Amino acid sequence: MAINHKQILANSLAARLGRRRLLQGAGAAVAAAGLPTVAGAAEGGHIKLAWIDFVDTLDPHFTSYLGAIKIHNNIYNGLLKVEYDGEKVSFVPDLAESWTLLDDKTHVFKLRKGVKFHDGEICDAEAVKWSVERVWRGTPKSPHAWKYDYLESVEVVDPLTVKLNFKKPYAFLPVALTGSTGRAGTIVPRKAIEKYGKDFGRHPVGTGPFKFVSWKENDSIVLEKNPDYFEPGLPKLDRVTILIMKEASSAVAAMLAGRVDGMSNSPLQFINQLKANQSLVVHGEIEGNYSLMAMNCRRAPFDDVNVRRAVGFAIDREALIKQAFFGIGIPAYTPISPPMTGFFDKNIAKSGRGQFFDLEKAKAFRAKAKTQGAIEAVILTSEQGQYGTRVAQTIVPMLDKIGIKAKLELVERAAWISRRNAGDFHMLDMTWSADLDPDETIFPEWHTSNAWNFSGWSNTDFDKLVEQAQVVLDVKTRRDLYVKAEDILMAEAPLAILTHMPEFKVLSKKIKGFKYTPADSLDLHTVSF
Amino acid sequence: MLRWALAKILQTAAVLLIVSVASFSLLKLAPGDPVELMLGDDYSKESHQSLMIQLGLDRPLPEQYVDWLARFVRGDWGTSFVSRTPIFQYAFVEALPVTLTLSAAALGLALLIGIPLGVLSAVRKDSAWDAAAAAVSLTGSAFPSFYLGILLIWIFGVAFGLFPTMGFVAPWSDFWAGAYHLVLPAITLSTPFMALIVRITRANLVEVLEQPYIAAARARGEPAWRITWVHGMRNVLMPLVTIVGLQLGALLHGAVLTETVFSLPGVGRMITDAVLNREYMVVQAGVMMTGCLVIFTNLAVDLSYPVLDPRLRPR
Numbered sequence: 001m002a003i004n005h006k007q008i009l010a011n012s013l014a015a016r017l018g019r020r021r022l023l024q025g026a027g028a029a030v031a032a033a034g035l036p037t038v039a040g041a042a043e044g045g046h047i048k049l050a051w052i053d054f055v056d057t058l059d060p061h062f063t064s065y066l067g068a069i070k071i072h073n074n075i076y077n078g079l080l081k082v083e084y085d086g087e088k089v090s091f092v093p094d095l096a097e098s099w100t101l102l103d104d105k106t107h108v109f110k111l112r113k114g115v116k117f118h119d120g121e122i123c124d125a126e127a128v129k130w131s132v133e134r135v136w137r138g139t140p141k142s143p144h145a146w147k148y149d150y151l152e153s154v155e156v157v158d159p160l161t162v163k164l165n166f167k168k169p170y171a172f173l174p175v176a177l178t179g180s181t182g183r184a185g186t187i188v189p190r191k192a193i194e195k196y197g198k199d200f201g202r203h204p205v206g207t208g209p210f211k212f213v214s215w216k217e218n219d220s221i222v223l224e225k226n227p228d229y230f231e232p233g234l235p236k237l238d239r240v241t242i243l244i245m246k247e248a249s250s251a252v253a254a255m256l257a258g259r260v261d262g263m264s265n266s267p268l269q270f271i272n273q274l275k276a277n278q279s280l281v282v283h284g285e286i287e288g289n290y291s292l293m294a295m296n297c298r299r300a301p302f303d304d305v306n307v308r309r310a311v312g313f314a315i316d317r318e319a320l321i322k323q324a325f326f327g328i329g330i331p332a333y334t335p336i337s338p339p340m341t342g343f344f345d346k347n348i349a350k351s352g353r354g355q356f357f358d359l360e361k362a363k364a365f366r367a368k369a370k371t372q373g374a375i376e377a378v379i380l381t382s383e384q385g386q387y388g389t390r391v392a393q394t395i396v397p398m399l400d401k402i403g404i405k406a407k408l409e410l411v412e413r414a415a416w417i418s419r420r421n422a423g424d425f426h427m428l429d430m431t432w433s434a435d436l437d438p439d440e441t442i443f444p445e446w447h448t449s450n451a452w453n454f455s456g457w458s459n460t461d462f463d464k465l466v467e468q469a470q471v472v473l474d475v476k477t478r479r480d481l482y483v484k485a486e487d488i489l490m491a492e493a494p495l496a497i498l499t500h501m502p503e504f505k506v507l508s509k510k511i512k513g514f515k516y517t518p519a520d521s522l523d524l525h526t527v528s529f
Numbered sequence: 530m531l532r533w534a535l536a537k538i539l540q541t542a543a544v545l546l547i548v549s550v551a552s553f554s555l556l557k558l559a560p561g562d563p564v565e566l567m568l569g570d571d572y573s574k575e576s577h578q579s580l581m582i583q584l585g586l587d588r589p590l591p592e593q594y595v596d597w598l599a600r601f602v603r604g605d606w607g608t609s610f611v612s613r614t615p616i617f618q619y620a621f622v623e624a625l626p627v628t629l630t631l632s633a634a635a636l637g638l639a640l641l642i643g644i645p646l647g648v649l650s651a652v653r654k655d656s657a658w659d660a661a662a663a664a665v666s667l668t669g670s671a672f673p674s675f676y677l678g679i680l681l682i683w684i685f686g687v688a689f690g691l692f693p694t695m696g697f698v699a700p701w702s703d704f705w706a707g708a709y710h711l712v713l714p715a716i717t718l719s720t721p722f723m724a725l726i727v728r729i730t731r732a733n734l735v736e737v738l739e740q741p742y743i744a745a746a747r748a749r750g751e752p753a754w755r756i757t758w759v760h761g762m763r764n765v766l767m768p769l770v771t772i773v774g775l776q777l778g779a780l781l782h783g784a785v786l787t788e789t790v791f792s793l794p795g796v797g798r799m800i801t802d803a804v805l806n807r808e809y810m811v812v813q814a815g816v817m818m819t820g821c822l823v824i825f826t827n828l829a830v831d832l833s834y835p836v837l838d839p840r841l842r843p844r
Contacts, residue, residue: 050695056567056611064568140583143568143576202613217612217619218802219697219794245695245792246802253682254694414561414807421565421572451573 045529046239047261047511049522050251055221055244057201058212060186061135061142066434069183070264070522071242074223076206078178078185079109079128082436084517088341089436091174095123095187095207104169104473105152111160115230117189118211125162129154131187132164146444147176147184150471168471171478172439209235209525218244236513236528255280255506261529263506264522267386268326271504279509284502287518288339288441289433290332291387293379293395293496296425298456301375306368307404308493311427312355313362314402315395315496324390329499331356334486335432335441337500339518342475343438343482353483354490355497359401366402375404380425382416391429391498420454428454433503434520438482439470446489457494537831541824545817552816553594556809563807567611584610597810601817607810609803620799620814627697628795631787632780634711635718636773643723644769647730652757654735662727669724674783678717678790685713695792714791718783722776729772733765740764766837774830778823 053067060072081094093099096109115123136148150170155163166173177185192205204212209231210223221242225235243260245251252270254260256277266274266282275282295302295311302308317331330338333354338344345351369375377399381392392408399406406427411419419425435441443466444450448458465485469478490497503520513526564580565572581587585596600607606616650662686694693710700707737743738761746756785797796815803811835842 057613141576141579143573146573199613217614217623217794218798219623219792243696243792244794246798247789247792249679250682250695250790250792253679253687257687257690257694259686259694412561413805414559414563414566417565418561 044236044238046241047237047524047527047529048241048243048259049262049264050245050254050260051221051242051264052245052248052251052266053264058204058215058221059188059201060183061131061138061144061188062140062201063183064143066520067264069434070520071221071223072183072186072204072206073208073521074210074240074524075204075208075212076186076188077208078187080174080177080185082178082517082519082521084339084515084519089339089518090341091178094178095128102163105166107164107166107173108157109162109164111162112230113160115207116228117192117207118205118226119189119192121189121191121205123187123189123207124159125156126159127189128162128187129156130190132162132185134188134193135184142184144176144184147172169473171470171473172437175437175440178436210237210240213239218246220244231525234525236526237524240524255508258508261508261511262522263504265386266504266506268328271326271328274506281507281509281511282504283507283514283516284504285516285518286330286338286500287433287503287520288337288435289431289503290335290337290441290500291329291391291429291431291498293391293498294425294428294430294455295494295496296423296427296455297458297494298423299426301369301371301377301404302426304370305492306365307371307375308496309491310362310366310369310402311399311404312490312493312496313358313365314404315355315398315498316357317498318357319398320391320394321499324387324394325499325501329501332497332500334490335445335497336438336482336486337435337441339436340438340441343479345483353487355493362402373403377404377406377426378409379406380409380411380416380419380428382411382413384413384416385431386501387429387431395429421451423454423456429498431501436519438478439466442466442482442485442489443470446494455494457492459488459492462488462492534828534832537828541821541828544824545820548816548820549598549813550594553597553809553813554590556804556807556812557590559807561807563610563809566806593809597813601813606814609808609811611806611808616811616814620796620811620818624794624796624799624815625818626699627793628781628784628788628797630697630700630707631711631714631718631784631793631795632777634708634715635722635780635783638715639719639723639726640773642719643726644730646723647727648734648757648762650727651731651734651738652753659731662731666724666727669720670728672720673786674717674721675786675790677720678714678787681713681717682790697793697795714787714793717790718780718787721783722780725772725776726769729769730765733768734761737761737764763837767834770830770833770837774826777826778819781819781822 051067053070054065055068055071056065057063057068058071058075060076063069063072077095079094079096080091083090083092095111095115097112098110100108102108109128111125111128117123121127132148132154135142135144136151137145150166150168152165152167155165157163187207189205192203193200196203202215209226209229211226213222213224215221221244223240225238229235248267248270251263252266252274255263255274271282274280293311295308297303321327321329321331333348333356336343348354379392381389383389389408389410396406396408420428432441432445444452446453446457446462447466448463462485465481469481469485472478472481505516505522507514510529512528515523515526564577564584564586567580568576585593597607604617606620608614609616609619612619646662646665650659653659682694685691692712694713696710698706698710743756743760746760781797784795785801788795788798789801796818800812800815803815
């Protein structure tokens with residue numbers, strides 16, 4: 001049966017693409033042509049944000065950190081962007097005015113007219129082509145190049161129309177293109193990159209609502225309003241100062257003392273205290289992420305599938321959430337998380353699928369294991385992220401109940417990463433975050449060929465299913481493929497899946513108009529003060 | 530005297546060379562790799578290899594060191610691979626003044642409060658003053674600066690809202706705002722140091738005040754303040770200056786934590802970040818700067834002895 005790919009993508013991934021957007025786009029073009037933006041002129045203000053996340057570079061094609069992407073989203077635009085209505089995540093046009101599929105492999109983007117980069121360069125089809133090619137096959141190689149693995153060519157149809165030809169249908173494309181977690185579709189100016197070279201990440205130039213002013217190492221990053229921004233009336237703020245604060249407790253103190261107006265994130269232990277403060281609003285919902293305990297399938301004792309299965313069912317997720325996550329988060333049954341609208345099963349808790357706490361089942365698997373005596377294992381852990389070593393510490397006594405004597409080996413982050421990448425561990429706790437599509441949350445992490453498959457697990461049936469799901473656009477068919485793939489993954493248990501967690505943004509009540517999206521972003525486009 | 534000073538400076542250069550080799554090799558020997566850290570979740574064997582080549586980290590270690598040293602002495606400190614800023618600008622122009630200002634403020638505060646308190650407890654030996662000063666100094670030296678910093682932030686920054694809890698304002702561009710921002714960090718950093726000064730001053734002054742020449746001065750009917758501050762303190766200065774010099778390293782070490790707690794963009798924070806990110810060249814720059822600072826302070830202390838004690842002057 002022939003599938004109408006265009007209709008499917010248009011309906012499921014870009015639900016908002018339509019007349020309403022086109023009208024907005026037309027309005028934007030008028031605004032960009034130089035008419036005064038009344039709302040923008042009437043607002044104003046300068047906000048200070050405490051940034052506890054790490055910022056590596058402001059070049060969107062070379063970053064590896066969400067702390068940096070949260071800033072990029074305010075300086076740059078992508079062809080598409082992520083939108084959230086409180087229930088549903090969708091991908092809507094940003095620099096594109098319309099997006100059509102000639103067939104399931106050919107995407108045509110009609111661009112907004114009159115959009116300029118902060119240095120005055122025109123953002124047209126040539127700029128988009130150049131940006132896409134910079135990620136796809138530029139030198140040095142972008143770490144996001146894999147997102148264009150299926151790309152065959154980029155064509156400029158006319159100054160405002162660009163065509164992307166793919167070798168296969170590519171279901172992950174909307175995520176790859178967004179200026180959010182995708183990074184590969186963020187549009188950058190050629191002249192500025194040629195001018196600054198490798199230093200572009202310290203002199204970013206985009207099309208976004210805020211222009212870069214300065215970056216003082218370990219101190220602050222300053223952005224100011226882009227008066228020529230294409231969305232009418234935006235941005236509302238005049239200036240944003242991002243104060244780089246490594247110590248979260250100092251940032252919380254500054255927030256409570258009213259010395260900053262927001263925080264980019266907050267460790268879980270402070271959340272209740274921040275929520276109790278009348279002058280603050282804490283934004284945070286369950287995002288596209290999961291925490292896990294990875295088990296090294298290449299090494300005894302976890303080369304035995306029954307030991308791994310036993311671990312999967314021996315962990316009491318509710319107790320873990322209470323003890324290690326300060327009661328914040330929900331148990332995960334499989335990697336696909338709630339914001340993956342269309343793929344997440346709201347009834348998963350009752351479905352019997354995935355992994356969950358069932359000590360009897362865990363003991364039954366343990367009884368089938370090759371080693372019946374006490375098993376000794378080491379959990380490689382590091383004082384990092386929001387959870388530190390708490391997850392590993394909480395799990396140790398749970399494993400004891402199935403005869404696994406686990407010890408913690410606490411190492412520094414750099415050593416942890418090195419040993420994780422080299423596969424030099426028995427078990428390790430980690431998280432995958434800011435994913436918006438099942439492909440992103442499953443494929444690179446568990447496909448045999450991928451560098452992120454630190455557990456060294458390999459299953460050809462699983463590989464085939466997730467490969468197939470990449471090139472199928474129909475959501476229902478894709479969902480069925482992922483259900484099968486996840487069932488294999490959870491049964492083979494190279495991981496014990498633990499939780500899905502919220503990511504928090506803390507803002508002063510004086511800040512209005514903030515739109516939360518569950519993609520760990522902090523977009524200030526609509527914010528006023 | 531000049532030859533002696535020159536010899537000292539040559540020794541200093543040798544020490545710096547040893548320090549630089551040691552810090553370079555130690556960091557390289559430590560597990561963890563800057564490229565893996567930079568790549569984060571975008572790690573793959575190919576991207577790792579290509580970035581290693583880009584950064585020149587695929588070359589043999591001695592070659593990397595010699596290359597770094599040759600550039601460093603010519604004033605080319607390299608570019609940070611994480612932040613892409615010239616390291617000279619980052620370390621010397623931006624970070625060093627912050628740490629020097631903080632350390633100077635802490636040192637000043639420690640001396641300003643520590644010396645009078647030490648003198649008071651020596652002069653009023655075994656009195657309630659003495660006991661109180663001992664209690665203050667013991668508490669001060671027992672308090673970890675990290676904890677003290679957070680405590681001060683919560684009491685004076687959050688509960689009473691009296692002082693800023695973070696950030697650095699250069700006192701040379703706005704003196705009062707700078708001083709205001711430095712109050713809490715300077716107290717945090719100076720407290721253990723102040724406690725030490727109280728104890729040194731007290732112990733030495735008690736001893737000095739029992740010397741026959743002090744008894745003679747008393748017999749001559751000299752006023753008490755003159756006996757303490759002129760005759761007594763003159764002989765306390767030597768051990769005090771020695772201790773201050775030796776403790777500068779500890780002060781810089783304390784600055785690491787203080788700068789982190791109060792979000793000050795100084796050398797301490799720079800080195801911590803660089804070590805965690807395995808940014809060899811930034812660590813080297815930091816180590817060389819702090820090494821120079823410690824060594825030259827010791828040199829200055831050595832040179833000050835003949836000034837402070839006429840008996841040590843060359844005849």
